[in-house]
Amino acid sequence: MIKLSPLYIVIFASLIYLLWAFAYHKIDKSLTFSIYMEYVLTALLSIILLMGVLL
């Protein structure tokens, strides 16, 4: 049994973060490629940092 619950929490938080960001910038008509990449990579970094110690 490996404690993976922190990883699930971060994945869930990252999904909320991405959904909020895309919805916000879409409504605001400000969703550009660099903004899109910034959010996706920040979410990915948060998950990868934790995967490195838990898996």
Added chain:
Amino acid sequence: MKNWQHWFFPHKDTHKKAHLLSWEAILIYVLFFILLQVGFSIVGFAKPGVLGINGNIDQKRLIELTNQERQKAGLPPLVENEALDKAAKLKGENMFAENYWAHFAPSGKSPWDFILGSGYKFTYAGENLAKNFYSSDEVVSAWMASQTHKDNLLNNKYKDIGIAVVEGVLNGQKTTLVVQEFGTTEILASTPAVSIQGKQIAVPTRDLINKPELVAGSEARIAPAKSIIDPFIFTKSLGISLTLFIGALLALDLLVLYRRGVLRISSHHIAHMSILSISAASLFTSSPGAIL
């Protein structure tokens, strides 16, 4: 503004973010951590035992802590049994020899094979496993935090205990395994059974008869020296340092823009800081230890 300052501060004319906060920089951070994990896997394969966790776990202390927990629950203490100690040691050595982390070996060996093979004729037994903890206290705390392991540890049927702390190489990394075997030889109403992760498994009759005695140290095992790098501590330290660094750059960016009275469309730093804080907090509280 000097060139190096553009890496840390927003541009003085365009107010563009610091280079180290750009998506290209974040991509480099992501790739770096992926490469780090790949690198650890390669080192583990090429030089087994160089990476790993150097635990300081004491067998006698584990028995003491187990009995303390039982006494807190109003149960009698368990007595260390030589045959169960041998069974635990054999089980640990077998996990390294067959390179697995489970109650049942890939070759089909069961927990009761080791217990019966050590000469302990039980009527009821149980097994708890742990790996990669730094101290004896952490091991027992982790077992007590898991309902199925706690039920095993506080089972009033058990009279005897055997524990082994075995070091070896598992999946290329130096690993400290803890095997905890419980048992009783008293006559119970039911047929002999073993409790593993909350499940009562009846021992097949064919396994109870003509059990050949197992001999300690008969299986091949690599005994590694102390590992040079602890990949867990290394990754955790780097991860926390990076999130703090990015957090500091984001705070600096907000402060500089506020002073300049500039509003930037992509400056939702609070959102970035929040997700990175969740990750950093999870990293901070994480442990390499696992129980089974």
